[in-house]
Amino acid sequence: MKKITLLCLVLLSLYSCAEKKEKTPMQTNQEDELDKKWWKEAIVYQIYPRSFQDTDGDGVGDLKGIIERLDYVKSLGVTAVWLNPIYSSPNDDNGYDVSDYRDIMSDFGTMEDFDTMLAEMHARDIKLVMDIVVNHSSDEHPWFKESRSSRDNPYRDYYHWWPAEKGEPPYRYSLFDAEGNAWKYDEQTDAYYLHYFSQKQPDLNWENPKVRQEVYDIMKFWADKGVDGFRLDAFQFAAKDTTFPKFPDGFEKNFIQYYAVQEGLHDYLKEMNAEVFSKYDVMSVAEGAGRTLEEAHELVDADRNEINMAYAFDGVDIPKVDGYELATFKETFTKWDSAFAKKGWISIFLSNHDQARMVSRYANDSLPFRAPSAKMLNTFILSMRGTPYCYFGDELGMTNNPKLQEIEDFKDIAAINGYKKAQKQGEDMDEYMRNLRFGSRDHGRTPMQWDDSQNAGFTTGTPWLPLNPNYTTVNVQAEEENPQSVLNHFKKMTALRKNNEVLIYGDYELIQKEHKQVYAYTRSLDNQNMMVLLNFSDTEAAVGINDLHTYGDPLINNYDSFEKTGTSAVLKPYQAVILAKN
Known part of the structure; x- marks a missing residue:
């Protein structure tokens, strides 16, 4: 009798366990396929270091300033910080021209400051994502100095050179050059070097395995310090056909088709994954997502062993100076979500350091609509599937700066050289300036507005870019004290997202x-x-x-x-x- 009772109890226990584990078809289809990752659940806050907080009065933000404000960053409910480049740089393109990948730009502080900042972030459970700029370097990087010194220098093949005796190289479009040509003649070795961006940003030759190993070693240097992720700047342009065939006339109007995700790029990313990403618990995201949805999947699908998530520009390309149709907005974000509903992962963002302020572009920055507009846009970013990227100041509803009116007011190399190029080509300069006032990158780079004191609490010196006059009312101090502010709405949204997986997965x-x-x-x-x-x-x-x-x-x-x-x-x-x- 005891044996029968014991057997019954065992069977009852097994049945009970099975019943607990059994799931409905919906649960099986969704819960088991989530493939949860910390970087999918992250809320990323992008900090432009030049504009966040200055502590030494030189008008430029620094690492000590970021450290001082980390309690504020934590209070936002974000879980990761993406930091724009802080490496040594002559600053031709605000740090995106790197002269030493293992050192800190003096404007920002020291490596000791960086180590302290990283430790303080981790103490607050905030992860750090670093910008890695390796499509190109600065022309002041030791590699390039060696490369241009002679044709037989060991570093010659670290960059793309075209000997002058072969005639002018096939035209390539430069995004930042006033002349529009991506080949720059260099007298020292009677040859041209390639620069997709400014003349001071020569493109690295990724076909050279030595270059690739140099980059992987740099990434390991930062990963060993404890950095939690990498954003690969302009990396979709890294692979090039080094025979440099002639492109069709007018190709620059659709240059992405000729520049992005060229043959070899996937091999480089697979190698990077094997050398770096697979050995550390780091997230990876490349600027750009290829030319098609299929190419985006090839970059980010887990079984490809390349990178974690796509960072597509279709969304930020929507706003125009004369407005846009909401139907386009819906169609764009719905298309990307549908394409990645079952496989891969995407980023959700409306602004970054390369865009003007989102409330001025997508909604309405005039009174009385600025605050509800900004809240509405933040609600969108933080309620979509994908990893949200929130740009500093957008949690306040910061707007485009009306002080940026004439070309002399702008600091961005893209604006200045673009103006020269438009003049040379006889474009309508009034139209050029109208577009610049609406969409210049400088609008997104004006200093953080902390309070209503002089210079908004950003610096005791002269800010490197002029502060927006509305800082007296649109600032952290005022908004923290107002329960109905854009800032407090942002905090409610981050809390809602973190407490409800439905908004993530x-x-x-x-x-x-x-x-x-x-x-x-x-x-x-x-x-x-x-x-x-x-x-x-x-x-x-x-x-x-x-x-x-x-x-x-x-x-x-x-x-x-x-x-x-x-x-x-x-x-x-x-x-x-x-x-x-x-």
Whole structure:
């Protein structure tokens, strides 16, 4: 009798365990396929170090300034910082021209400052992602100095050279050069060197295995220090056909087709993964995502063993000086989400150091719409599937700077050389300046607005770029004290995202596709469902959704009230709400 009872108990226990482990088909399809990673769940905060906090009065932000503000960064609810280049550099392109990859630019401090900053970030559970600029170096890097010294120098093949006796090299377009030509003649060895960006940024020759090993060693240097990730600047341009065939006339109008993800790039990334990424728990993201969705998958799908996530520009290319259609916005982000719904991973962002301020480009930076606009855009970024990248100052709703009016007001090499090139080619200069005032990178680089004191608490000296006059009202101190501020709304959004996996891994479905004012979508994971409603217009917008009545009160709302009755709702100008299904 005892044996039978014991057997029954064992069988009952096994049945109970099996019952607990059994999942519904939905749970099996979603929960088991999430492939959770810390970098998928990260909320990345991008810091432009020149503009964040200055501690020595020279008008330029520094590492000690970042250290001083880490408690603020932590308070935002972000979990990682992406730091723009801080390496030694002559600063032709604000640090994207590196002269020493293992040293810190004197403007920013010392390696000791860096070590302290990294330790303090980790003490606050903040990870650090470094910018790695290895499509090109500075022309003041020792490699290039050696390379240009003689044709038989061991470093000659670290860069791309074309001997003058072969005639002028086939034309290549330069993104930053006033002349527009990416070949620069160098008298010392009677040859031309290649620079896709400025003349002071010669392109590295990735066909040379010595170059590749140099780069991997540099990355290991920083990974051994404890850096948590790498963003590969302009790396989709690194592979080149070194026979330099002639391109069709006018190719520069669609240069990405000829420059991005050329043959050999995947081999370089696989090798980089084997040498570096696979040996450290680091995330990897390359600037750009190729020319097609298929190419983006080839870069980031896990079984490819290349990089972790795509950072596509389609979204930031939408805004125009004369406005844009919301339909384009919806279509773009829905296309990317659909393409990566089952495989691979993407980044979600609306601004960075290469863009003007997002509220001035995508929404409305004038009163009374600036605050709700900024909240609405932050709601979007932090409620989409993919890793969100939030640019410093956007958590305040910082705007384009009206002080940047004439070409003399701009510091960006792209703006200055672009102006010279437009003049040379006889373009409409009024139109050029109109576009520059709207979209210049300098707008996104003006100093952080900490308080309403002189220079917004950024520096005791003269800021390297002029502060936006609205800093007296749009600043951290004022917004921390205002429960309804853009800043406090941002903190609510990061908390909501971190506490609800549905906003990280959940399925995305576009609803109300044809609505001209409202971007509406749902996020669903297992039994959790959320609906996001965003009014992208400056007028009220009515929306009707069949199952709206099954959703409860807003979890997020950038206004004090939300008008919902049954299956219909009315959104105020730039209103953003997130609802959870009952």
